[in-house]
Amino acid sequence: MPGRPRQDTVDEAILSATIELLRSTSFAQLSVEQIAKKAGVGKPAVYRRWPSKSAVVADALARFAPMPQFKPRGDPADSVRRGLVDFALAMLDSGIAHVVYSLLGEALTDSDLAQTLRTRYVTPRQEVVEAALQRCIDAGVLPPDLNRASAQSLLVGPLLHGWIVMGSRPDKAHMTHLVKTAWAAIAARTN
Amino acid sequence: MPGRPRQDTVDEAILSATIELLRSTSFAQLSVEQIAKKAGVGKPAVYRRWPSKSAVVADALARFAPMPQFKPRGDPADSVRRGLVDFALAMLDSGIAHVVYSLLGEALTDSDLAQTLRTRYVTPRQEVVEAALQRCIDAGVLPPDLNRASAQSLLVGPLLHGWIVMGSRPDKAHMTHLVKTAWAAIAARTN
Amino acid sequence: MPGRPRQDTVDEAILSATIELLRSTSFAQLSVEQIAKKAGVGKPAVYRRWPSKSAVVADALARFAPMPQFKPRGDPADSVRRGLVDFALAMLDSGIAHVVYSLLGEALTDSDLAQTLRTRYVTPRQEVVEAALQRCIDAGVLPPDLNRASAQSLLVGPLLHGWIVMGSRPDKAHMTHLVKTAWAAIAARTN
Amino acid sequence: MPGRPRQDTVDEAILSATIELLRSTSFAQLSVEQIAKKAGVGKPAVYRRWPSKSAVVADALARFAPMPQFKPRGDPADSVRRGLVDFALAMLDSGIAHVVYSLLGEALTDSDLAQTLRTRYVTPRQEVVEAALQRCIDAGVLPPDLNRASAQSLLVGPLLHGWIVMGSRPDKAHMTHLVKTAWAAIAARTN
């Protein structure tokens, strides 16, 4: 197939510029023009790759947002609890957690965006958590009939809830407390 | 002091138009011009009352978004659990829950908005939940040293978490399950 | 009629900027963005008044291009001949004669532009010439059954023909020669 | 020298496509991209051959625009007059006369274009007319000291003047009248 192929460096430059800008800008205030300028790229180079600002941002998150990590060795319950707390802290430190909320809000009235966001951002992270939970089940520290979706909501939902609604950054101790409490609940009963 | 006083009907028309539009539009796509047009009002009438689109939307949420309601009689624990589930369902039915996420995301880089949103939207709702939890403490079904912030995060955080990340509307049974599990956790131990 | 009225100063600024730019730019290279910037005006202020670049330029010509002038006293034939030569020289000196050709070319595939250009630019100038010719007929120096359209073509057509095709600026003597020769032809016979 | 040679068919395709498009498009609206697409050719193939849109169009005119033709036999004056009228009619019928005006307008602020246009379009046509006039001088029907430039302006200038400024297509009779009147003037006196 003839024609000049797209340069991967351009993709990279656009996504990097996007993440960089989002550290100091809200999603609504971010503009494609800023992105293109910061990336040293023409606007059409952006639109050739993504159909909208939302899509660029979704991809930038997929590419650069933190991924939960769980140590496969040692106490599996502890691995999950520590991994989730570290993930939440990494989100806070990344400076882009606010974008996730804006974008999830947008996605609820834009099914294309929702599709992208789930495939590229949400699902990969859920799968990592799922695998960690499975190790706990295999080790017998979680019940075999655990409802995975519920468990994820109960463990992850509370972590950034206080931060997003109150704006005060939670400390590690508080997060550890939250995840331990939730863990006790899901470990105690059949889900 | 002379001069024509502001008409309350204009405030009302603007906020109603805003909520109406938000049922079918994302926050980013909503414009003040649309709001003014739909409200049958000039743009200056909007800017005379609020400094920005965000501020209008924050006020519209404060005015029209569901408020948690708890029956003061009967089993206090059941009152809290039922009240929270009903609140979450009301948010889903209102068609504006997505705006809350977008707006909370915006608020993290806009302290004026954050201030408004907390004062007018978040805090009033937290206080209602707080009072309901206090009734449980008074009745002895929750420990007296309960950490209120943690408890709210653990109870509320999971409820819409699955919906926002997966886009599938949770049913009442699932929500009831979530809130019961979380409740068991906070009731069981000292927080 | 409600609403803030348009400012005449904005019209003026846009047309002046247009003429100014056209002295050193071809019609094809001129951009609405340049015009707006030079006029200290937003692009929408231009598009609120005219539907296209062509329309702005047509109006600018109508407003600022030279108008033929004929002395009503003295020898009427001499008045016409001198007036036409002076008009041609004024067009050359104005630095915008080239635009007339580009625009007439555009008008042939754009009937809206053609309409504007004729109403606002061509016809007013033809009428002035027509009146001067009529004075000659009244004075008996031109035949009463003169074909006006032919006469105008024969007198005006040759004047800038050499300039436009060869690019060399004709001098006054040459133009005087052309108009005198053409005059002899139309005065000699019934048209 | 090695390598693939240029295909003459490409030149041909580009110029044909240009002329074809110009029958229904103004010069300003024409784009190189359209030309390339219509010619089934890449843009670089165009830019390899011509430096700009203007240059392509100038060459297309040189290649496809009508050329004045004069019968060498019979009455030489009649030959010139008929030839000029037929030429003007051919220009009208070709559907590209409007381009000539736009392009001449552009040429006045673009000396490269002016150069090309004169060498390839204007001069060849003037030379043909010049030769026809010379035959008239040789035959004694025009004065030997005829100013050729003036004569061409007087004969050719009026022909399309009415059409371009009024937009109404002149008929053959009217053109014949114009050229005869002008002819009488230049034949009558020393130029």
Place this chain on the structure above:
DNA sequence: TTATAAACGAGACGGTACGTCCTGTCTTTTA
């Protein structure tokens, strides 16, 4: 009762950004 002054709907203002199209150049594969 009459100023005065503010709010009203409307809409123009200087701007910014949109998403598209085109420019003229550069880079790839194919022939």
Place this chain on the structure above:
DNA sequence: TAAAAGACAGGACGTACCGTCTCGTTTATAA
């Protein structure tokens, strides 16, 4: 090495909104 194909940086297009500023009108005090 020229071909087509098409990506590249850049710039202009014409539109939608931004938040501000007149307009002419309406409406309620305060003089």
